[in-house]
Amino acid sequence: MAVAMPPIVHDPIPFGPQRVAETRAYAVRHYGLQRARLVAPRVIVEHMTENSSFRATFNTFAPDVADPELHELPATCSHFVIDQSGTIHQLVSLKWICRHTVGLNYTAIGIEHVGFSEDGVLGNRRMLRASLRLTRWLQSRFHIATRNVIGHNESLNSPYHHEDVARLRTQTHGDWPHRFMVRYRADL
Template sequence: MPLAAMPPIVHDPIPFGSRRIAETRAYATRHYGLHRARLIAPKVIVEHMTENASFGATFNTFAPDVADSELHELPATCSHFVIDPAGKIHQLVSLKWICRHTVGLNYTAIGIEHVGFSEAGVLSNRKMIGASLKLTRWLQAKYGISDKNVIGHAESLSSPYHHENVARLRTQTHGDWPRRFMVKYRARLS
Protein backbone atom coordinates (compact mmCIF):
# COMPACT_ATOMS: atom_id res chain seq x y z
CA MET A 1 0.00 0.00 0.00
CA PRO A 2 1.65 3.30 -1.05
CA LEU A 3 2.11 5.84 1.72
CA ALA A 4 -0.59 8.51 1.63
CA ALA A 5 0.38 12.02 2.62
CA MET A 6 -0.12 12.85 6.28
CA PRO A 7 -2.95 15.38 6.57
CA PRO A 8 -2.63 18.48 8.76
CA ILE A 9 -3.16 17.40 12.37
CA VAL A 10 -3.52 19.70 15.38
CA HIS A 11 -2.11 18.16 18.56
CA ASP A 12 -4.57 18.70 21.40
CA PRO A 13 -3.50 16.02 23.89
CA ILE A 14 -5.71 14.96 26.74
CA PRO A 15 -3.93 14.13 30.00
CA PHE A 16 -2.41 10.66 29.51
CA GLY A 17 0.13 10.36 32.29
CA SER A 18 1.53 7.48 34.31
CA ARG A 19 -1.74 6.81 36.19
CA ARG A 20 -3.80 6.55 33.00
CA ILE A 21 -1.10 4.42 31.35
CA ALA A 22 -1.15 2.04 34.35
CA GLU A 23 -4.96 1.88 34.18
CA THR A 24 -4.75 1.18 30.44
CA ARG A 25 -2.29 -1.66 31.08
CA ALA A 26 -4.63 -3.13 33.73
CA TYR A 27 -7.57 -2.77 31.31
CA ALA A 28 -5.65 -4.56 28.52
CA THR A 29 -4.69 -7.33 30.93
CA ARG A 30 -8.29 -7.81 32.11
CA HIS A 31 -9.98 -7.57 28.70
CA TYR A 32 -7.37 -9.00 26.30
CA GLY A 33 -4.82 -10.90 28.39
CA LEU A 34 -2.14 -8.42 27.27
CA HIS A 35 0.20 -6.88 29.82
CA ARG A 36 0.79 -3.60 27.99
CA ALA A 37 -0.66 -0.16 27.42
CA ARG A 38 1.02 0.20 24.04
CA LEU A 39 -0.89 0.02 20.76
CA ILE A 40 1.29 -2.30 18.70
CA ALA A 41 0.76 -2.80 14.93
CA PRO A 42 -2.91 -1.75 14.84
CA LYS A 43 -5.10 -3.75 12.45
CA VAL A 44 -8.41 -1.83 12.61
CA ILE A 45 -9.63 1.76 12.30
CA VAL A 46 -12.96 2.43 14.02
CA GLU A 47 -15.09 5.40 12.96
CA HIS A 48 -17.30 6.99 15.65
CA MET A 49 -19.82 9.80 16.19
CA THR A 50 -19.44 12.09 19.22
CA GLU A 51 -23.16 12.74 19.75
CA ASN A 52 -22.32 16.35 20.64
CA ALA A 53 -21.88 19.59 18.72
CA SER A 54 -18.27 20.66 19.30
CA PHE A 55 -14.66 19.65 19.60
CA GLY A 56 -14.58 21.33 23.03
CA ALA A 57 -17.40 19.15 24.33
CA THR A 58 -15.62 16.08 23.00
CA PHE A 59 -12.29 17.08 24.57
CA ASN A 60 -14.06 17.71 27.89
CA THR A 61 -15.62 14.24 27.73
CA PHE A 62 -12.31 12.44 27.16
CA ALA A 63 -9.87 14.55 29.21
CA PRO A 64 -10.98 13.67 32.77
CA ASP A 65 -9.80 10.24 33.82
CA VAL A 66 -12.99 9.10 35.51
CA ALA A 67 -14.89 5.84 35.25
CA ASP A 68 -17.30 5.96 32.32
CA SER A 69 -21.06 6.08 32.94
CA GLU A 70 -21.80 3.01 30.81
CA LEU A 71 -19.31 0.33 31.91
CA HIS A 72 -17.98 2.02 35.08
CA GLU A 73 -14.33 1.25 34.33
CA LEU A 74 -11.00 3.02 34.26
CA PRO A 75 -9.23 4.34 32.34
CA ALA A 76 -11.72 6.83 30.98
CA THR A 77 -12.87 6.46 27.39
CA CYS A 78 -10.90 8.28 24.72
CA SER A 79 -10.14 8.34 21.03
CA HIS A 80 -6.93 8.98 19.15
CA PHE A 81 -8.44 11.57 16.79
CA VAL A 82 -11.41 13.92 16.57
CA ILE A 83 -12.56 15.60 13.35
CA ASP A 84 -14.57 18.77 13.82
CA PRO A 85 -17.23 20.14 11.42
CA ALA A 86 -14.71 22.55 9.86
CA GLY A 87 -12.57 19.57 8.84
CA LYS A 88 -9.85 20.15 11.42
CA ILE A 89 -8.21 16.95 12.66
CA HIS A 90 -7.33 16.97 16.35
CA GLN A 91 -5.06 14.30 17.84
CA LEU A 92 -5.91 13.64 21.49
CA VAL A 93 -3.73 10.60 22.19
CA SER A 94 -0.46 9.37 20.74
CA LEU A 95 -0.72 6.36 18.47
CA LYS A 96 1.67 4.54 20.78
CA TRP A 97 -1.13 4.13 23.40
CA ILE A 98 -4.27 2.01 23.54
CA CYS A 99 -7.43 4.12 23.79
CA ARG A 100 -10.72 2.85 25.22
CA HIS A 101 -13.17 3.51 22.38
CA THR A 102 -14.46 0.11 21.16
CA VAL A 103 -15.02 -2.91 23.41
CA GLY A 104 -13.24 -5.97 22.01
CA LEU A 105 -10.97 -3.99 19.68
CA ASN A 106 -9.13 -1.41 21.77
CA TYR A 107 -5.97 -3.53 21.81
CA THR A 108 -5.61 -3.28 18.02
CA ALA A 109 -7.74 -0.31 16.89
CA ILE A 110 -7.27 3.36 16.18
CA GLY A 111 -10.32 5.46 17.10
CA ILE A 112 -11.56 8.40 15.03
CA GLU A 113 -14.44 10.52 16.36
CA HIS A 114 -16.55 12.76 14.11
CA VAL A 115 -18.17 15.71 15.88
CA GLY A 116 -21.91 15.66 15.33
CA PHE A 117 -25.08 13.67 15.63
CA SER A 118 -25.46 11.86 12.31
CA GLU A 119 -23.37 9.90 9.85
CA ALA A 120 -25.35 11.48 7.00
CA GLY A 121 -24.25 14.87 8.30
CA VAL A 122 -20.59 13.81 8.15
CA LEU A 123 -20.96 12.29 4.68
CA SER A 124 -22.56 15.49 3.37
CA ASN A 125 -20.05 17.87 5.00
CA ARG A 126 -17.36 18.24 2.32
CA LYS A 127 -14.64 19.50 4.69
CA MET A 128 -15.34 16.94 7.39
CA ILE A 129 -15.56 13.89 5.11
CA GLY A 130 -12.52 15.08 3.17
CA ALA A 131 -10.46 15.31 6.36
CA SER A 132 -11.78 11.98 7.60
CA LEU A 133 -10.87 10.18 4.38
CA LYS A 134 -7.40 11.76 4.28
CA LEU A 135 -6.71 10.77 7.89
CA THR A 136 -8.04 7.25 7.41
CA ARG A 137 -6.07 6.72 4.17
CA TRP A 138 -2.88 7.95 5.84
CA LEU A 139 -3.39 5.60 8.80
CA GLN A 140 -4.20 2.72 6.44
CA ALA A 141 -0.99 3.29 4.51
CA LYS A 142 1.10 3.77 7.67
CA TYR A 143 -0.10 0.51 9.26
CA GLY A 144 -1.14 -1.59 6.24
CA ILE A 145 -4.84 -1.61 7.19
CA SER A 146 -7.20 -2.75 4.43
CA ASP A 147 -10.52 -1.08 3.58
CA LYS A 148 -12.44 -4.01 5.06
CA ASN A 149 -10.82 -3.29 8.44
CA VAL A 150 -12.00 0.31 8.42
CA ILE A 151 -15.24 -0.17 10.33
CA GLY A 152 -17.98 1.70 12.07
CA HIS A 153 -18.42 1.20 15.79
CA ALA A 154 -21.68 -0.64 15.05
CA GLU A 155 -19.69 -3.21 13.03
CA SER A 156 -17.26 -4.06 15.84
CA LEU A 157 -18.72 -7.49 16.66
CA SER A 158 -18.18 -8.70 13.09
CA SER A 159 -14.49 -7.80 13.02
CA PRO A 160 -12.18 -10.83 12.84
CA TYR A 161 -10.01 -9.01 15.40
CA HIS A 162 -12.80 -8.71 17.98
CA HIS A 163 -11.71 -10.34 21.24
CA GLU A 164 -13.11 -9.79 24.71
CA ASN A 165 -12.24 -11.75 27.88
CA VAL A 166 -15.00 -10.20 30.03
CA ALA A 167 -18.04 -12.38 29.33
CA ARG A 168 -20.70 -9.71 30.02
CA LEU A 169 -19.11 -7.46 27.36
CA ARG A 170 -18.63 -9.95 24.51
CA THR A 171 -21.67 -8.65 22.62
CA GLN A 172 -21.40 -4.98 23.67
CA THR A 173 -21.29 -2.41 20.87
CA HIS A 174 -22.78 0.96 19.89
CA GLY A 175 -25.00 2.05 17.01
CA ASP A 176 -22.79 4.69 15.44
CA TRP A 177 -21.58 4.21 11.87
CA PRO A 178 -23.70 1.16 11.00
CA ARG A 179 -22.96 -0.84 7.85
CA ARG A 180 -25.31 1.16 5.57
CA PHE A 181 -23.17 4.28 6.17
CA MET A 182 -19.84 2.46 6.23
CA VAL A 183 -20.54 0.96 2.79
CA LYS A 184 -20.65 4.55 1.48
CA TYR A 185 -17.61 5.57 3.54
CA ARG A 186 -15.49 2.61 2.37
CA ALA A 187 -16.53 3.25 -1.26
CA ARG A 188 -15.07 6.74 -0.94
CA LEU A 189 -11.80 5.33 0.45
CA SER A 190 -11.14 3.44 -2.79
Protein backbone atom coordinates in the same frame (compact mmCIF):
# COMPACT_ATOMS: atom_id res chain seq x y z
CA MET B 1 2.33 3.71 -2.22
CA ALA B 2 2.75 5.97 0.81
CA VAL B 3 -0.02 8.44 1.54
CA ALA B 4 0.86 11.93 2.81
CA MET B 5 -0.07 12.77 6.36
CA PRO B 6 -2.93 15.27 6.50
CA PRO B 7 -2.68 18.42 8.63
CA ILE B 8 -3.22 17.42 12.26
CA VAL B 9 -3.62 19.73 15.25
CA HIS B 10 -2.16 18.21 18.41
CA ASP B 11 -4.55 18.72 21.33
CA PRO B 12 -3.45 16.02 23.78
CA ILE B 13 -5.61 14.95 26.66
CA PRO B 14 -3.77 14.10 29.89
CA PHE B 15 -2.25 10.64 29.47
CA GLY B 16 0.27 10.42 32.27
CA PRO B 17 1.67 7.49 34.26
CA GLN B 18 -1.58 6.81 36.13
CA ARG B 19 -3.64 6.59 32.95
CA VAL B 20 -0.97 4.43 31.32
CA ALA B 21 -1.06 2.06 34.34
CA GLU B 22 -4.88 1.96 34.19
CA THR B 23 -4.69 1.22 30.46
CA ARG B 24 -2.29 -1.64 31.09
CA ALA B 25 -4.61 -3.07 33.77
CA TYR B 26 -7.54 -2.69 31.34
CA ALA B 27 -5.59 -4.59 28.64
CA VAL B 28 -4.85 -7.39 31.12
CA ARG B 29 -8.55 -7.69 32.14
CA HIS B 30 -10.04 -7.46 28.67
CA TYR B 31 -7.40 -8.95 26.36
CA GLY B 32 -4.90 -10.83 28.51
CA LEU B 33 -2.17 -8.44 27.35
CA GLN B 34 0.49 -7.01 29.65
CA ARG B 35 0.79 -3.65 27.89
CA ALA B 36 -0.71 -0.21 27.43
CA ARG B 37 0.89 0.24 24.05
CA LEU B 38 -1.00 0.00 20.78
CA VAL B 39 1.11 -2.48 18.81
CA ALA B 40 0.61 -3.01 15.06
CA PRO B 41 -2.99 -1.75 14.86
CA ARG B 42 -5.16 -3.69 12.41
CA VAL B 43 -8.49 -1.84 12.63
CA ILE B 44 -9.70 1.75 12.31
CA VAL B 45 -13.04 2.46 14.01
CA GLU B 46 -15.17 5.41 12.94
CA HIS B 47 -17.35 7.02 15.63
CA MET B 48 -19.86 9.84 16.16
CA THR B 49 -19.41 12.12 19.19
CA GLU B 50 -23.13 12.73 19.81
CA ASN B 51 -22.34 16.36 20.63
CA SER B 52 -21.83 19.55 18.65
CA SER B 53 -18.25 20.64 19.29
CA PHE B 54 -14.64 19.60 19.53
CA ARG B 55 -14.42 21.28 22.95
CA ALA B 56 -17.30 19.16 24.32
CA THR B 57 -15.57 16.04 23.00
CA PHE B 58 -12.22 17.05 24.48
CA ASN B 59 -13.92 17.74 27.82
CA THR B 60 -15.49 14.27 27.74
CA PHE B 61 -12.19 12.46 27.15
CA ALA B 62 -9.73 14.58 29.17
CA PRO B 63 -10.81 13.73 32.74
CA ASP B 64 -9.60 10.31 33.81
CA VAL B 65 -12.79 9.20 35.51
CA ALA B 66 -14.74 5.97 35.27
CA ASP B 67 -17.09 6.09 32.30
CA PRO B 68 -20.85 6.25 32.95
CA GLU B 69 -21.64 3.21 30.79
CA LEU B 70 -19.20 0.51 31.94
CA HIS B 71 -17.86 2.20 35.10
CA GLU B 72 -14.23 1.38 34.33
CA LEU B 73 -10.88 3.10 34.26
CA PRO B 74 -9.11 4.42 32.36
CA ALA B 75 -11.59 6.91 30.98
CA THR B 76 -12.79 6.52 27.42
CA CYS B 77 -10.84 8.29 24.69
CA SER B 78 -10.16 8.34 21.00
CA HIS B 79 -6.96 8.98 19.11
CA PHE B 80 -8.48 11.56 16.75
CA VAL B 81 -11.44 13.92 16.54
CA ILE B 82 -12.57 15.59 13.33
CA ASP B 83 -14.60 18.73 13.89
CA GLN B 84 -17.25 20.12 11.57
CA SER B 85 -14.78 22.51 9.92
CA GLY B 86 -12.69 19.51 8.85
CA THR B 87 -9.91 20.12 11.37
CA ILE B 88 -8.26 16.91 12.56
CA HIS B 89 -7.34 16.95 16.25
CA GLN B 90 -5.08 14.30 17.74
CA LEU B 91 -5.89 13.67 21.39
CA VAL B 92 -3.76 10.62 22.11
CA SER B 93 -0.49 9.35 20.69
CA LEU B 94 -0.77 6.31 18.46
CA LYS B 95 1.59 4.51 20.83
CA TRP B 96 -1.23 4.12 23.42
CA ILE B 97 -4.36 2.01 23.56
CA CYS B 98 -7.52 4.12 23.82
CA ARG B 99 -10.86 2.89 25.16
CA HIS B 100 -13.27 3.56 22.30
CA THR B 101 -14.54 0.15 21.13
CA VAL B 102 -15.06 -2.83 23.42
CA GLY B 103 -13.32 -5.91 22.02
CA LEU B 104 -11.03 -3.98 19.67
CA ASN B 105 -9.17 -1.38 21.72
CA TYR B 106 -6.02 -3.52 21.78
CA THR B 107 -5.67 -3.27 17.99
CA ALA B 108 -7.81 -0.32 16.88
CA ILE B 109 -7.32 3.36 16.17
CA GLY B 110 -10.36 5.47 17.07
CA ILE B 111 -11.61 8.41 15.02
CA GLU B 112 -14.47 10.54 16.36
CA HIS B 113 -16.57 12.78 14.11
CA VAL B 114 -18.20 15.77 15.82
CA GLY B 115 -21.94 15.63 15.34
CA PHE B 116 -25.09 13.61 15.76
CA SER B 117 -25.49 11.74 12.47
CA GLU B 118 -23.49 9.92 9.86
CA ASP B 119 -25.45 11.83 7.19
CA GLY B 120 -24.06 15.00 8.75
CA VAL B 121 -20.52 13.76 8.15
CA LEU B 122 -21.18 12.35 4.69
CA GLY B 123 -22.90 15.59 3.69
CA ASN B 124 -20.17 17.89 5.03
CA ARG B 125 -17.49 18.00 2.31
CA ARG B 126 -14.74 19.43 4.52
CA MET B 127 -15.37 16.96 7.32
CA LEU B 128 -15.66 13.97 5.00
CA ARG B 129 -12.54 14.96 3.06
CA ALA B 130 -10.55 15.28 6.30
CA SER B 131 -11.88 11.95 7.57
CA LEU B 132 -10.98 10.13 4.37
CA ARG B 133 -7.51 11.72 4.24
CA LEU B 134 -6.81 10.73 7.85
CA THR B 135 -8.14 7.22 7.38
CA ARG B 136 -6.16 6.70 4.15
CA TRP B 137 -2.98 7.92 5.83
CA LEU B 138 -3.50 5.59 8.80
CA GLN B 139 -4.24 2.70 6.45
CA SER B 140 -1.03 3.39 4.55
CA ARG B 141 1.08 3.84 7.66
CA PHE B 142 -0.12 0.66 9.38
CA HIS B 143 -1.08 -1.46 6.34
CA ILE B 144 -4.75 -1.64 7.35
CA ALA B 145 -7.08 -3.10 4.73
CA THR B 146 -10.21 -1.15 3.80
CA ARG B 147 -12.37 -4.05 5.01
CA ASN B 148 -10.91 -3.35 8.48
CA VAL B 149 -12.05 0.27 8.46
CA ILE B 150 -15.30 -0.19 10.34
CA GLY B 151 -18.07 1.70 12.03
CA HIS B 152 -18.46 1.26 15.76
CA ASN B 153 -21.71 -0.62 15.10
CA GLU B 154 -19.78 -3.19 13.04
CA SER B 155 -17.33 -4.03 15.84
CA LEU B 156 -18.79 -7.44 16.68
CA ASN B 157 -18.25 -8.60 13.08
CA SER B 158 -14.55 -7.77 13.03
CA PRO B 159 -12.26 -10.80 12.82
CA TYR B 160 -10.07 -8.98 15.37
CA HIS B 161 -12.84 -8.70 17.97
CA HIS B 162 -11.73 -10.28 21.23
CA GLU B 163 -13.17 -9.69 24.71
CA ASP B 164 -12.28 -11.65 27.86
CA VAL B 165 -15.00 -10.05 30.02
CA ALA B 166 -18.04 -12.25 29.36
CA ARG B 167 -20.70 -9.60 30.04
CA LEU B 168 -19.16 -7.34 27.36
CA ARG B 169 -18.69 -9.84 24.53
CA THR B 170 -21.75 -8.57 22.66
CA GLN B 171 -21.45 -4.89 23.63
CA THR B 172 -21.38 -2.33 20.82
CA HIS B 173 -22.89 1.06 19.89
CA GLY B 174 -25.17 2.24 17.12
CA ASP B 175 -22.87 4.75 15.44
CA TRP B 176 -21.67 4.19 11.88
CA PRO B 177 -23.79 1.13 11.04
CA HIS B 178 -23.07 -0.94 7.94
CA ARG B 179 -25.28 1.03 5.53
CA PHE B 180 -23.20 4.19 6.12
CA MET B 181 -19.88 2.34 6.15
CA VAL B 182 -20.57 0.80 2.74
CA ARG B 183 -20.53 4.32 1.29
CA TYR B 184 -17.60 5.44 3.44
CA ARG B 185 -15.45 2.46 2.42
CA ALA B 186 -16.39 3.04 -1.25
CA ASP B 187 -15.16 6.62 -0.90
CA LEU B 188 -11.84 5.37 0.48
